[in-house]
Amino acid sequence: MRGDGMNKDFENLKPYLDKSMAMNTAMALFGWDTETLAPKAAVDQTAKILGVIAGEAYNSIMNDEVKQTVYKLSEEIKEGKETGLTEVEKGIIKQLKKDYEYLEKIPEKEYQEYSELQAVGASRWAEAKNADDFGKFLPTLKSLIEYTKKFAVYRIKNGEKPYDVLLNDYEEGFNQEILDKFFNKLKEAIVPLLKKIKEKPQVEYEFLFKSYPVDKQKEFSGFVAEYLGFDMERGVIAESEHPFTSNLHNKDVRITNHFHENNLESAIFSVIHEAGHGIYEMNIPDELTLTPVGGGSSMGLHESQSRFCENIIGRSKAFWEPIYGKLVKTFPEQLKDISLDKFITAINRTEAGLIRTEADELTYSLHILVRYEIEKKIFNEDYPAEKLPELWNDLYEEYLGVRPTSYKDGILQDIHWAGGSFGYFSSYALGNAIGAQLYHQLKKEMNFDEVLRKGEVSKIINWLGEKVHKYGKLKNTNEILLMATGEEFNADYYVEYLADKFTKEYGL
């Protein structure tokens, strides 16, 4: 029976939900503003304000009245009572229950200590990275690992390993068994392929790094975002040090870009990537936005949409056929001798490097593989933190054939662990794989290249909206994949896609 949304208990929750949503939106706006525009000197006073708002956000949900109602309704749903709750309302209760379960397993004092550690983690990491001194970050890292491990143990439900608890936080239903299978396949296929490619001469790509005036780059990347479906009536594009997506709600979605005068590729593919995230958020239905089940389903699914846009759509020849002429018109001097084929070959080149955020489509997931294996050692084997830089370097050498000679190009390159985000990285690789699985299905339902060639990219975006975006957080990754593709997560499509694509690109 479909609920009528008139449950009295749920009605009592509404003011709390409204407050929580308002506080979270305010934090999102401050976050965006700080990265894009706020004056430098504002930081300390604005941090104080944000602390107060964050406290209000927390208290709006984490209080006895809300808790009792959530548990009561949760019990009634479980018992199959006629609650009159709509599917959305049920989803909200489920989501809130999850939040409570997380917190109630952890002693308040320890959570407090951990939060303080998290708060300083980023600056400790930044200092260490700037000084290229792992030792400066080591004590913080050790404490973060210790707390994360302890909390994971507290939260074990059915005898799973602590690291599985963490993986499940970022991607519900995923664990080491699934990820081991995924990463093993990937390793077996990609590591040898990469070695073979290394022996081939590199393709011509230097023209991408000529001088490209920033205002022209801005103009073109704005065009591409809109061409892809990023709606400027409901969105904003601004500039920041690192591109990111932020959204206040489904009618206010914001992406940023960063422009380098001598790099055409960076701005174009950054904006396509962020537009992929942004379009996901724009497609969240009105009845979900500004609720705890508004927003993308998971990290992995979110990343699947941005990577799908960036790589599967954005690096295909068919996508560029109708618009490459416009790019050449924008940069007539720089691109006058570059044919579409040359351009496509250049933007699909692969080369193993040290830095994850600069990695190409083929090598990206190997960077994640390194981090996944390290996290497994940390949480399954109590691997000593002191020895992690060495392990990092060894794994890079083994999988990517390159060895970092500094911490900042090695283990200190990413901020994630400094905020206690262990188990997060694998969602990037999952995102790639989910995208390939969706792509496999899409090609059965439409002539993908033909659609792109006709400039009808909206058909593909609408398909993603219908199959993925519209559920918000009401469904998890496997539920969505099962409905969209007829099966749960299957890594084969991704490995086949990569192997096939790069074998052809490099004529192997």
Added chain:
Amino acid sequence: MRGDGMNKDFENLKPYLDKSMAMNTAMALFGWDTETLAPKAAVDQTAKILGVIAGEAYNSIMNDEVKQTVYKLSEEIKEGKETGLTEVEKGIIKQLKKDYEYLEKIPEKEYQEYSELQAVGASRWAEAKNADDFGKFLPTLKSLIEYTKKFAVYRIKNGEKPYDVLLNDYEEGFNQEILDKFFNKLKEAIVPLLKKIKEKPQVEYEFLFKSYPVDKQKEFSGFVAEYLGFDMERGVIAESEHPFTSNLHNKDVRITNHFHENNLESAIFSVIHEAGHGIYEMNIPDELTLTPVGGGSSMGLHESQSRFCENIIGRSKAFWEPIYGKLVKTFPEQLKDISLDKFITAINRTEAGLIRTEADELTYSLHILVRYEIEKKIFNEDYPAEKLPELWNDLYEEYLGVRPTSYKDGILQDIHWAGGSFGYFSSYALGNAIGAQLYHQLKKEMNFDEVLRKGEVSKIINWLGEKVHKYGKLKNTNEILLMATGEEFNADYYVEYLADKFTKEYGL
């Protein structure tokens, strides 16, 4: 005795004050964002969020616990008890007491009705203005007048007239007696002067309306703002439909500008005006910012700072001497035949027009005079709202020598009354007059023109900081003027300044 800031009652207030400050700052950020950047489609959902935040801001102060403490401390201060409160803390208690006194005189139900009316006022006014149909706004205007009058009567303290209550809200210590004297002097001096000027040929100014590329205007107006002392480490300049100033705190002050390709004057004097507001906010001391006594003292005093910068500094020859060359360099083609003297004459021309926001220095206060006389008729004589457009037009004809032929160039041009802001307009004219009084004093203390000619405008700005800005809301206009100039508000300086300046400008 100076307090040590350890009053226990006051300590209990702090979390409430912190929350209020955080909510108010969030509202300021949303307000800024909506005017400068937010996507169009966001408006409804963002309004919902703002409603929740506004409610939280209100409740953080308007609750029994805060009220009891405020009244208790207020009583103790009055009785001369040793409270240990600092001057800032006493100022905060005084400010909060004022807020309570305002609200407790008004029945909650009526206040609620009035708030709803205020909320729709702006859109009713906008519809009427767009349709150029006063009738569409009339019912709302009548209700707004009715509530405002009723509330003013509730709040009469010592037998003053209702309109005096309103005037006092915007400018503490000011009433009709003071303002009548002020406006009468003004009328007597300026109306005949304007008539004489009308008979003289207009000066050459058309060159200000050549084509001036927007990016160059942006560059130069950014320079002028910084030259004046607007600190880009603590400030932001953006674009919006109408220029305004907004601030989160003393280290995050934001001004906007608007650029018209065919108008050099607008962007330059807008940015100088807003920088004047902004510098006031930047000079609020750390111990005051983010408290109820942070921010400028009153509407009139704020406007005195922006107008001082715009007119007394910004339209003086001495100010332009060191920087006019830079302006010519920025627009070499457009200004090649324009000497500094020609430029100064052009930016100081006067011509009576219909629109207040486009008025020049001489005629501006006459626009305010019209509104003041109308408000007096509304509140002292129950003048029928139906007849206000006719009254408006008659007064424009009498004082400015021009008669509106549409409502939108007449009575519907300003938004203020639509939000219930009666008594507000006169603070604009007061701002001009306060600026002239400060100028009179400044000239006794330094060689004003010489300082500007040397490019040492910071000496003047520092003087304003020391005499006006640093008090925040701890002192009112008359207290500040008495300390700075040795006397309370005195309109003579302004009338003399205007008469003198424009008699010379037009060689009368």
